[in-house]
Amino acid sequence: MATVTTEGTVGLGLRRVSASKSPDQNIKKSDQLAILVDISSCIGCKGCEAACSQWHDLKPPLFAEEKVFTGYQSGPGLAPSLFMFMRFQEAETEKGLTWFITKYQCMHCSDPGCLKACPSPGAVIQYSNGIVDFDHSKCIGCKFCLSGCPFDVPRYDANNKPWKCNFCVDRVSAGLEPMCVKTCPTNALHFGTKEEMLIRANQLLQGLKKRGFDKAVIYDPPGVGGTGYIYLLPHGDKPEMYGLPKEASISPLISLWKGPVKLIGSVVLWGTLLGAFLQLILFGPIKVGKKHKKEE
Amino acid sequence: MEDVKNLEEVEVERFSAFDRFVHWLTAIPFVYLFLSGLGMYSPKFAWLLPFLGGREFSAWLHKWAGVVFTIGVLLMFLRWAKDFVLDSDDRIWLANVKYYLKGEEEKLPEAGKYNAGQKLFGWMVFIGGAVFLITGVVMWFPETFSTTFVRLAILLHEITFVVVGAGFIVHLYMGTVGVPGSLSSMITGKVSALWAASHHPKWFREVMRK
Ligand code: HEM
Ligand code: SF4
Ligand code: SF4
Ligand code: SF4
Numbered sequence: 300m301a302t303v304t305t306e307g308t309v310g311l312g313l314r315r316v317s318a319s320k321s322p323d324q325n326i327k328k329s330d331q332l333a334i335l336v337d338i339s340s341c342i343g344c345k346g347c348e349a350a351c352s353q354w355h356d357l358k359p360p361l362f363a364e365e366k367v368f369t370g371y372q373s374g375p376g377l378a379p380s381l382f383m384f385m386r387f388q389e390a391e392t393e394k395g396l397t398w399f400i401t402k403y404q405c406m407h408c409s410d411p412g413c414l415k416a417c418p419s420p421g422a423v424i425q426y427s428n429g430i431v432d433f434d435h436s437k438c439i440g441c442k443f444c445l446s447g448c449p450f451d452v453p454r455y456d457a458n459n460k461p462w463k464c465n466f467c468v469d470r471v472s473a474g475l476e477p478m479c480v481k482t483c484p485t486n487a488l489h490f491g492t493k494e495e496m497l498i499r500a501n502q503l504l505q506g507l508k509k510r511g512f513d514k515a516v517i518y519d520p521p522g523v524g525g526t527g528y529i530y531l532l533p534h535g536d537k538p539e540m541y542g543l544p545k546e547a548s549i550s551p552l553i554s555l556w557k558g559p560v561k562l563i564g565s566v567v568l569w570g571t572l573l574g575a576f577l578q579l580i581l582f583g584p585i586k587v588g589k590k591h592k593k594e595e
Numbered sequence: 596m597e598d599v600k601n602l603e604e605v606e607v608e609r610f611s612a613f614d615r616f617v618h619w620l621t622a623i624p625f626v627y628l629f630l631s632g633l634g635m636y637s638p639k640f641a642w643l644l645p646f647l648g649g650r651e652f653s654a655w656l657h658k659w660a661g662v663v664f665t666i667g668v669l670l671m672f673l674r675w676a677k678d679f680v681l682d683s684d685d686r687i688w689l690a691n692v693k694y695y696l697k698g699e700e701e702k703l704p705e706a707g708k709y710n711a712g713q714k715l716f717g718w719m720v721f722i723g724g725a726v727f728l729i730t731g732v733v734m735w736f737p738e739t740f741s742t743t744f745v746r747l748a749i750l751l752h753e754i755t756f757v758v759v760g761a762g763f764i765v766h767l768y769m770g771t772v773g774v775p776g777s778l779s780s781m782i783t784g785k786v787s788a789l790w791a792a793s794h795h796p797k798w799f800r801e802v803m804r805k
Contacts, residue, residue, distance in 0.1 A: 318638035
């Protein structure tokens with residue numbers, strides 16, 4: 300496979316590169332970074348949403364009110380110029396009418412489906428600290444990353460280039476916390492190493508359980524090797540209500556396509572070429588029949 | 596029949612100008628689709644894309660080449676599909692294809708205008724063309740279809756690529772090196788009578804009768 304150099308990213312180091320061999324993991328060892336979203340402390344103020352757009356100089360689309368009713372949400376969902384949005388849903392639970400609020404953006408999967416699906420060497424990269432990012436200069440605009448993603452995250456601009464939350468890699472590289480975390484007024488967002496975040500999540504989980512949320516869970520889907528964004532869900536039995544798939548994993552269709560089908564396909568195509576060559580050297584071209592000539 | 600030497604000099608028309616036009620209308624986009632597809636299929640062939648006009652450009656042109664290819668396949672289907680219907684002789688031919696590969700055609704049932712292998716490749720292109728079109732359009736506009744459907748489309752597009760691609764390799768080899776004297780049929784439209792009489796005797800007799 301093509302080997303993509305770590306141009307411009309040497310300082311961070313890379314863990315995975317699309318359509319390429321993984322760089323040597325023995326050079327740089329980084330801590331895994333994570334953001335913990337404590338939904339029980341979120342008041343749905345959308346401060347993070349505004350801060351994200353502000354930091355990244357985005358102009359999110361303004362949705363005409365008469366067009367789609369999205370309730371308390373800013374719009375129907377992610378857009379190339381909207382890396383994250385607050386998702387709101389209401390439902391009856393045993394605790395009465397409940398508001399399910401989720402901070403929705405790229406999950407920074409440990410095993411990213413977008414990266415797996417991408418055919419272009421270097422267009423999707425995962426830094427050794429776990430952040431998943433796109434390199435538009437290497438992207439061919441095929442939109443396969445959308446099919447690879449279990450969370451329906453990448454959104455495409457007019458040139459078919461994908462955009463999504465990049466974990467504020469620019470800030471994080473400079474030792475700052477991501478913009479959304481910095482902004483949160485209730486400390487519902489926590490930033491640190493994955494290890495620390497899991498410990499903190501567990502402490503918060505115990506507190507929630509004491510308060511009677513006995514179905515509360517930490518959302519860190521093992522199907523994608525865990526994620527860089529982990530959630531503390533008070534109603535852990537209903538992740539769908541938060542817009543999160545119950546069992547997030549890379550689709551078997553994607554694994555089939557990138558695994559056995561590619562392998563068998565290569566054997567078939569090379570085998571056919573070899574077959575044609577063997578016919579040529581063993582039997583030779585199929586000339587006009589010699590016997591035919593004699594008969595005439 | 597006359598002397599063999601004369602047969603070599605006599606030319607018979609195999610493909611009309613329109614036939615040849617339709618063939619190349621399909622084949623030229625196909626080659627581009629095959630090579631640009633190969634560049635996306637395997638990172639080992641990603642280097643092909645810059646030669647096809649650039650990474651981004653070739654992925655873009657892949658779709659439009661697909662549109663032209665579809666028009667070619669459609670015309671080809673309307674014109675040739677009736678000639679590609681397989682009969683009982685064709686089944687015997689296919690079962691004994693080893694004699695063909697060994698250059699012992701006389702041991703096989705006499706072929707008409709197309710032998711069973713050619714007919715089979717024809718169907719590969721027709722069916723493959725339809726699958727490429729449907730799955731290709733789904734992959735082109737993934738936001739308009741359900742995610743599962745798009746994933747399935749990519750998988751089918753790739754499987755079709757492998758099957759039709761293998762057929763194409765054989766077709767290319769047979770049309771150039773494998774069966775000498777074939778190429779002119781798609782360029783000038785004519786083949787030598789000897790070529791016709793030995794590879795497609797049934798068809799040759801029909802032509803002579805006219
Ligand atoms: C009928 C018209 C066709 C359409 C509309 C079409 C469309 C597409 C689209 C949208 C893609 C995704 C990449 C991109 O955006 O360029 C793609 C990929 C691809 N196409 Fe096509 N295509 C067509 C015909 C063909 C043909 C005839 C071949 C081969 C002979 C082919 C082989 C491939 C391959 C190998 C890929 C890469 C998939 C992978 O990674 O496995 N396509 N096509
Ligand atoms: S759109 Fe770009 S980043 Fe996404 S899979 Fe295609 S080449 Fe990779
Ligand atoms: S959530 Fe989607 S876009 Fe983000 S890393 Fe995972 S697969 Fe990639
Ligand atoms: S980490 Fe950065 S890019 Fe991602 S949602 Fe927060 S502010 Fe936006």
